[in-house]
Amino acid sequence: MPEIFINGQAIEARDDQTVMEVAREHGHFIPYFCWHPQLSVVGNCRMCLVEVEGRGLDIACNMPVAKGMQVFTNSEEVQAHRKAILQFITLNHPVDCGICDKAGECVLQDYHYEYSGQRSLSHDEKVRSTKFYNLSNRILLDNERCILCLRCTRFTHEVSKSMALGVERRGDVSNIRPVEDRPLSEDPYSDNIIDICPVGALLSRQFLHKSRVWFLQPTPSVCPGCARGCTVQIWHRKPEWKLKALDQRQNENIARVTPLDNPAVNGPWICNKGRDLAQMFERVRADEPMLKGRPVTVPAALDEARRLIGAARHPVALVSNWGSNEELETFKDKLGEVFHCFVKQDWQRQPGERIEDDLLIRGDKNPNTTRARELFGHAEPDFKDGTDLVLVWGEGFDFARLPPRAGIIFLNSYLQPENGHADVFLPVSIQTERHGHYTNFEGTISAFEPCFEKKPGVLHAEDLIKALAAPARGHP
Amino acid sequence: MPGRQLIMTFPVTATSHALPEYRARGGYGALAKALGQMKPQDVVKEITASGLQGRGGAAFAVGRKWQVVQYDDGQPHYLIANADEGEPGTFKDRWILENNPHMLLESMLIASYALNVRNCFVYIRGEFDLPYRRLAEAVEEAYAAGLFGRNILGSDFSCDIVVYRGAGAYVAGEASGLISSLEGKKGYPRNRPPRLTVKGLYQRPTVVNNVESLSNIAWIINHGADAFKAVGTPKSPGTRLFSVSGHINRPGVYEVELGYPWMKFLDEDCGGIPHGRGIKCVVPGGVSSKVLTGADIANLKISHEELWDAGSTLGSGGMIVIAEGTCMVALLQVLMRFYHHESCGQCTPCRHGTGWLHRILDRIVAGDGRADDIERLYYISKFNDGTTICGLGDAAGYACSGILDKFRDEFEYCIEHKRSKFGGNLECLRSS
Ligand SMILES: Cc1cc2nc3c(=O)[nH]c(=O)nc-3n(C[C@H](O)[C@H](O)[C@H](O)COP(=O)(O)O)c2cc1C
Ligand code: SF4
Ligand code: SF4
Ligand code: SF4
Ligand code: FES
Numbered sequence: 001m002p003e004i005f006i007n008g009q010a011i012e013a014r015d016d017q018t019v020m021e022v023a024r025e026h027g028h029f030i031p032y033f034c035w036h037p038q039l040s041v042v043g044n045c046r047m048c049l050v051e052v053e054g055r056g057l058d059i060a061c062n063m064p065v066a067k068g069m070q071v072f073t074n075s076e077e078v079q080a081h082r083k084a085i086l087q088f089i090t091l092n093h094p095v096d097c098g099i100c101d102k103a104g105e106c107v108l109q110d111y112h113y114e115y116s117g118q119r120s121l122s123h124d125e126k127v128r129s130t131k132f133y134n135l136s137n138r139i140l141l142d143n144e145r146c147i148l149c150l151r152c153t154r155f156t157h158e159v160s161k162s163m164a165l166g167v168e169r170r171g172d173v174s175n176i177r178p179v180e181d182r183p184l185s186e187d188p189y190s191d192n193i194i195d196i197c198p199v200g201a202l203l204s205r206q207f208l209h210k211s212r213v214w215f216l217q218p219t220p221s222v223c224p225g226c227a228r229g230c231t232v233q234i235w236h237r238k239p240e241w242k243l244k245a246l247d248q249r250q251n252e253n254i255a256r257v258t259p260l261d262n263p264a265v266n267g268p269w270i271c272n273k274g275r276d277l278a279q280m281f282e283r284v285r286a287d288e289p290m291l292k293g294r295p296v297t298v299p300a301a302l303d304e305a306r307r308l309i310g311a312a313r314h315p316v317a318l319v320s321n322w323g324s325n326e327e328l329e330t331f332k333d334k335l336g337e338v339f340h341c342f343v344k345q346d347w348q349r350q351p352g353e354r355i356e357d358d359l360l361i362r363g364d365k366n367p368n369t370t371r372a373r374e375l376f377g378h379a380e381p382d383f384k385d386g387t388d389l390v391l392v393w394g395e396g397f398d399f400a401r402l403p404p405r406a407g408i409i410f411l412n413s414y415l416q417p418e419n420g421h422a423d424v425f426l427p428v429s430i431q432t433e434r435h436g437h438y439t440n441f442e443g444t445i446s447a448f449e450p451c452f453e454k455k456p457g458v459l460h461a462e463d464l465i466k467a468l469a470a471p472a473r474g475h476p
Numbered sequence: 477m478p479g480r481q482l483i484m485t486f487p488v489t490a491t492s493h494a495l496p497e498y499r500a501r502g503g504y505g506a507l508a509k510a511l512g513q514m515k516p517q518d519v520v521k522e523i524t525a526s527g528l529q530g531r532g533g534a535a536f537a538v539g540r541k542w543q544v545v546q547y548d549d550g551q552p553h554y555l556i557a558n559a560d561e562g563e564p565g566t567f568k569d570r571w572i573l574e575n576n577p578h579m580l581l582e583s584m585l586i587a588s589y590a591l592n593v594r595n596c597f598v599y600i601r602g603e604f605d606l607p608y609r610r611l612a613e614a615v616e617e618a619y620a621a622g623l624f625g626r627n628i629l630g631s632d633f634s635c636d637i638v639v640y641r642g643a644g645a646y647v648a649g650e651a652s653g654l655i656s657s658l659e660g661k662k663g664y665p666r667n668r669p670p671r672l673t674v675k676g677l678y679q680r681p682t683v684v685n686n687v688e689s690l691s692n693i694a695w696i697i698n699h700g701a702d703a704f705k706a707v708g709t710p711k712s713p714g715t716r717l718f719s720v721s722g723h724i725n726r727p728g729v730y731e732v733e734l735g736y737p738w739m740k741f742l743d744e745d746c747g748g749i750p751h752g753r754g755i756k757c758v759v760p761g762g763v764s765s766k767v768l769t770g771a772d773i774a775n776l777k778i779s780h781e782e783l784w785d786a787g788s789t790l791g792s793g794g795m796i797v798i799a800e801g802t803c804m805v806a807l808l809q810v811l812m813r814f815y816h817h818e819s820c821g822q823c824t825p826c827r828h829g830t831g832w833l834h835r836i837l838d839r840i841v842a843g844d845g846r847a848d849d850i851e852r853l854y855y856i857s858k859f860n861d862g863t864t865i866c867g868l869g870d871a872a873g874y875a876c877s878g879i880l881d882k883f884r885d886e887f888e889y890c891i892e893h894k895r896s897k898f899g900g901n902l903e904c905l906r907s908s
Contacts, residue, residue, distance in 0.1 A: 043667040044822040046863050057862060062667045084859035088828040121855065123846060124835040148821065167662060167821075170645070172831040174821035 002067035007074065013065040020048060020060040028073050031082065031111055033089075033198045034149035035061040038268060039158055042150050047085050047111070051075045079115070086116040092127040092172060093199075094144045102200030104213040108147065127172050135165075135178055136185040138205055138272065139194060143175050146201035152176060152193040159269065160359065162187035176201070188354045188361065191275045195258055195268075206275070207256045215241040216255050221448040222438050223257070223274035224322060224367035224431060228360050229440035230266035230274055233258045234432060236451050252452050254278040254432070264444050271361055273353070284415040286427040287455045293420030298457065302467050305424040308407045309338060309468065312389035318344040319376050320394030320411075320461075321366040324436025325445065327462045328368065331393075332375045334469035339391060342381040343372040346396040362441055371439040392422075393461070411461060428461045429454040478745050479733020480707050482695045482715050483688070488575050493610055495617040498578040504623060506697040510586045511631045514697075516547060519590035523693065525701035527713045532558055532651075532686030533762065533792045533867070535780050544673035545681045547592045554682040555588050555596040556658070557690050559611075560642055560649030562601060563762035564814055566794030568717035569687035571729040573600070573607035576691070577614035581637070583693035585623065588635045591683055595636050598687075599654050602642040611639055646818035650866045651684040652676075653820065664822050665866035688717055688793070708734035712779040716793050718761075720746050723753070723799035723904035734779045741778060742797065750904045753799040757882065761791025763811050764871030766878030767798075788878070801905055803898035804883040805890045808876060809837040810902070815872035826869030829856045833876055841900065845891030853880060 001012050004019070006028045013022045018041075023030050033045035043062040050060045053070035057077060072078065089108065097103040129143035153165045153176065164184040168177040184190050194202045218233035235255045237243070242251045257277050259270040289301035296304075309315060317339035319331060331341075347365040349355060356363040383390070383403045390402050391409040399418050402408060410422035419425045433454040437445050454460070459467075491497055498504070510519055524539025545553055557580060561569045572580055580598075588596050600608055615637055618624050626634040640658055647653045648663035655677050657663035676682025692714060696704045705713045712734035721727045725747030732741060742748065742755070749755060755770035766788040768776075776782050783790050798807070816834035821827040833856050836849050857873030857880075864870060880887065889897045 041667070042822075043865065044824070046824050049863060059667070062669070064669060081859065081863060084855070085824055085863075088824045088832075088859070091828040091832055121852060122832060124832070124839065127831065147824070148827065169821075170647075170662075171816065171819040171821040172827050174827070 002065050004065050004068065005070045007072060015065070017065050018061060019050065019063040019065060019069075019071055022065060023050075023060060023071070023073060030060050030073050031115060032061060033107060033147060034151065036151055036154075036196060039151060039154045042154065045085070045089075045147065045149050047082065049078060049081050049085070051078050057081060082111075082115045083118060086112055087118065087121055089147050090120060091122055092144070093147070094126065096145070097200075099209070100142075100145065100200035101203055101207060101209065101213070102145075102197075106200055107198035129173070129175060132203075133177075135202070136183065136187075136190060138190060139184065140203040140205060140208065141176060142201050142203065145199050146176055147199055148174055148176070149198060151196045151198070152202060155193050155196060156184070156187065156190075160187050160189035160192070162190070164190070165193075188271045188273070189269060189359065191272050192259070192269050204256065204275075206278075211237070211250075211255050218258070218260075219432075219449050219451040220260055221431065221451070222367060222446045223270060223277065224438070225271070225273040225277070225280075225365065226360075227362040227364035227366065227369055227441035228266060229367050229438050229444070229446055230270045230360060231260040231262040231446050232270055232274055232277075233260045234277065234451050254281060254451070262446075265440060265442075265446060266360055269360065271354075273361075281430055281432055285430075285455070285458070286412060286415045286419055286425070287457045289427060289457065290419060290422070290425040292423060293425075298426075298459065301424055301426055302464075305409050305426065305468055306470075308389055308409060308423060309391075312407065314384065314386045315339045315389040315391065316381075316383060316387050316406075317341045317391040318381055318393060318397055319372055320344060320346055321369045321372040322346045322394050322431075323368060323372065323461060324431075324434075324448075325368070325371045325439060326436050327465065328371055328375050330462050330465050334465055335391075336375075338469070341376045342379055343369065343376050344381060344392070344394060344397055345369075346394045348396070364441065367438040367440075370441055370443060374439075411464065413458075426464055427458045428464060429458050433458075434460050434462075478730060478736045478741050480715065481731045481733075482704075482707065483572065483576065483579065483691060483717065484729075484731040493575050493577060493614070495578060495614070495621060498576070502698070503578050503694075504582050506694040507582050507585050507589075507623070508629055510589055510697050511629055511633055516590045516592065519586060519697065522701050523590070523696060526692075526696045526704040527701075528689065528692055528696065528704065529712070529714075529780065530686055531688035531692075531716060531793060532649075533563070533764070533789075535790065538685060538689055541673060541683060541685070542587075542591060544671065545591050545683060549681070552595070552678075552680050553591050553593045554677040554680060555584060555591060555593045556651075556654065556677065556682060556684045557584055557596070557598045557687050558649060558651065558654060558684055559598050559600040559604070559607075559687045560646075560654060561604075561687070561792075562646035562649040562818075563764060563792040563794050564811070565719065565721055565759060565796040566762050566792040567719040567721075568729050568793050570604065570607050571717060571719075572687055572691050573604065574610050577611045578618070579691045579694055580611075580687055581614055581618050581623070583690045584637065585628065585635060586693050586697055587683070587685070587690060589633050593683075594634065595638065597658060597677075598637065598639045599648070599658055600639060600641055601649075602644045604641075608639070608641060615639060645820070646814075647820045647866065647868055650868065653866060654684060655682065662820075664820055665868075667865050709777075709779045709781070711781040716778075716790060718778075718793045718795045720795045720797065722759075722796040723749055723802070724797040725750055732778055735777050738773045738776045738778050746797075749797065749799050751906050753801065753904060756798045756800045756802055756804075758798065759794070759796035760788050762794040763796070763814070763875050764867070765789045765791035766874050767882060769882055770800075799904040801898055802902060803896045803900045804879055804886050805837070805841055805896055806900045806902055808879050809834075809841050811875050811879075812837050812872065815868065815875070819868060819872075820866075823864040823869060825860045826864045826872070829860045829869065830872050832856050833872060840887065840890055841896070843890075843894035845887075845894070847891065849891060850880065850884065850887055853877075 048060040051072040133141040216235040389407040408422040529535040648657040653663040653665040757767045812834040816830040819830045857877040860869040860873040
């Protein structure tokens with residue numbers, strides 16, 4: 001345990017640590033571009049230069065701690081060098097922040113304000129390069145904005161292992177380029193490079209010029225795309241920036257999804273499916289209860305459902321593994337004795353989707369199979385002779401498999417043909433409209449929060465379950 | 477002859493590079509001596525005692541580098557001869573490769589024996605044609621004679637060698653860039669730590685030495701460290717090969733005993749400056765070493781210590797003589813074009829700084845200079861010094877500030893009058 005000094009503060013460091021790591025742990029911020037806690041050290045941006053007594057300047061990210069070393073993270077020399085590094089970085093940088101999606105969360109912008117604020121010292125023309133280079137069906141590359149920190153190439157070599165990116169040419173005409181025969185579009189983790197790019201060089205096609213980031217706010221959530229249950233941030237329009245005219249749908253839309261750094265589940269990464277939650281959640285919604293396809297009020301639909309339940313002799317429930325822990329527990333508590341319950345797989349693997357790997361992606365494409373099975377067992381849905389009522393909760397079940405003469409109560413969120421075939425159809429809210437928790441395949445529980453309001457005709461499944469368990473009106 | 481000679485000891489003929497003649501000159505005797513009479517540790521001790529300094533640029537003591545390698549640490553070790561020779565003005569390793577390749581090979585075998593190396597490498601500049609063919613022939617001859625392979629000269633010592641041709645990047649001559657390139661990657665230099673002697677090629681302890689540094693080993697083992705130290709000066713033992721070019725009557729490769737008077741060397745051995753012109757300045761050892769004016773070197777001896785005192789270095793031994801009447805602005809432009817072109821582009825200051833230097837000089841030469849350009853050139857040089865992964869960024873800065881320090885007036889003149897004081901001339905003219 002060598003003792004080192006950072007800005008005069010004595011710190012017990014571990015032998016295997018770098019000065020960068022120790023400084024961060026103890027609140028001495030050292031600016032960096034290329035360093036990343038999950039990637040190997042390349043030490044090329046030189047932004048983390050610090051001064052060591054008796055040794056002069058060197059980079060903190062590649063500096064092992066040594067007993068008694070005196071490190072200064074903010075000396076005059078260090079400050080002058082940071083300014084110079086920023087001069088060099090912006091020498092050929094287009095500074096087109098006005099049309100850059102990264103503006104507002106760009107490390108280069110932040111550092112410029114924090115450590116320089118100087119005008120460019122150059123009078124010469126900038127080196128031009130490619131803008132909007134087509135890296136994949138998901139990602140565009142602006143080589144002029146790239147500061148060659150090599151985070152993206154390291155990510156594809158060390159984390160996603162697609163080896164999809166490399167550097168072409170050298171010097172100030174070096175360009176990040178795709179590697180032949182290793183298409184980035186086949187890397188299911190590719191979009192993480194957009195997040196870790198410290199500048200606006202890597203651009204999401206989905207998000208391109210969609211919104212300034214300061215109009216958006218993140219809500220913590222959990223990706224339901226597989227049993228990993230990565231924690232994510234769902235970005236949506238801030239209430240104070242709600243559009244009052246023009247495209248008001250934007251107020252209710254998911255603008256983008258980014259990882260929520262979580263060592264217990266997904267670290268700082270998610271897969272591209274998690275980025276595409278809008279495609280899943282923004283399908284056309286069902287917002288009216290129905291009896292055999294005929295729209296009715298919520299109380300009328302509830303009454304009919306309760307009547308069916310009361311009359312049934314052998315009712316079966318297919319419980320959704322997209323239900324939250326709270327909803328599943330409520331179902332068990334309120335209706336677990338009434339129904340013979342099975343866990344239903346709401347989602348199956350889609351064609352072309354990666355089945356499973358050893359980074360994040362799991363073969364079970366549902367978020368809460370773990371808790372559902374804990375409560376309702378592992379048996380596959382099975383309709384014994386005499387099943388006279390089936391409650392189907394959630395999508396993905398083929399109605400042709402239901403017993404022909406049984407009544408059907410259907411709880412679903414989306415507009416689907418089956419809705420009209422049910423005796424009672426009840427629209428339920430989706431994850432982005434409610435609180436809850438999922439239990440992932442390892443038993444880790446993560447919370448999600450609401451981003452948007454639900455529609456009036458739509459019910460939260462938890463309330464609905466309680467209402468179904470209550471005695472029917474007029475029959476105490 | 478500029479003093480005693482250890483390397484260029486024989487008349488070059490059509491066959492003097494081949495094995496039989498090398499043997500006739502006593503070749504591979506040092507290897508037999510090392511394998512037969514010395515323990516590996518003794519070889520390291522002898523080289524350390526000789527005080528041999530690296531000839532690749534930094535003049536780092538060869539023995540001190542070797543001592544870092546733990547003979548018995550259970551890991552494979554590697555030895556690499558750096559034959560990339562990319563420093564402008566430097567072509568002295570080429571002489572060894574073409575004319576005395578077995579001296580390098582014998583020395584590498586001794587070094588491999590000393591450092592417990594089973595596989596050694598020569599990384600040779602891609603543009604070298606004859607040197608490569610001569611080296612490849614020598615390797616074949618040596619294998620045929622049982623000097624490489626298993627149980628060399630009947631001993632327990634086995635060693636193989638691979639000659640690897642570079643693809644034409646200056647930065648691949650930097651020891652860690654060389655290793656990246658040899659591993660099949662882009663020739664990006666690496667940050668230290670770890671030192672290459674701890675984690676080098678394939679993450680194993682690796683010694684990289686210049687061709688000329690290594691070639692001295694056989695002589696030292698043959699004659700002993702004391703005999704070596706008797707040549708040269710106390711702080712600069714031995715000789716150095718200089719490739720002399722520029723405005724000089726007899727350009728070429730010379731072996732100079734360290735401590736030899738500089739002007740005597742240029743005037744007598746190299747035949748002086750054409751057309752009887754005076755010396756404006758010399759680049760002492762490759763363009764990455766700071767220039768010295770004619771006045772600076774008038775009384776200097778050629779040795780590491782005198783050069784360091786004068787604020788420069790013997791560098792890579794690429795000596796470029798520049799006559800009176802040469803335009804230093806145009807010269808610096810050429811140098812900056814080189815560094816700009818050769819920067820690997822990893823580190824921020826070098827990637828952008830070298831291009832910035834180049835563009836400013838292009839502008840000054842074109843008659844478009846600005847009053848603050850000189851200050852800017854200094855700024856860029858200063859912030860490349862000690863802030864980069866390898867020495868290329870620093871070197872560009874040294875070359876630039878070195879010339880600015882000595883010839884600032886020429887730049888001021890060019891900026892103010894929008895033309896060169898010397899007409900942009902880079903030739904050695906008959907009359908002014
Ligand atoms: C940009 C750059 C280029 C270099 N090129 C060469 C070269 O071509 N040949 C060489 O021997 N050393 C070159 N060096 C020096 C090597 O990094 C290394 O120090 C040397 O090969 C060690 O050998 P020595 O200790 O025997 O001199 C270069 C260094 C730098 C920074
Ligand atoms: S594209 Fe972004 S992440 Fe990749 S090297 Fe450039 S700046 Fe770094
Ligand atoms: S790995 Fe699974 S949980 Fe994580 S983002 Fe991808 S689909 Fe969602
Ligand atoms: S100093 Fe220049 S050549 Fe050396 S590693 Fe950095 S960018 Fe590459
Ligand atoms: S963060 Fe240390 S060099 Fe980039």
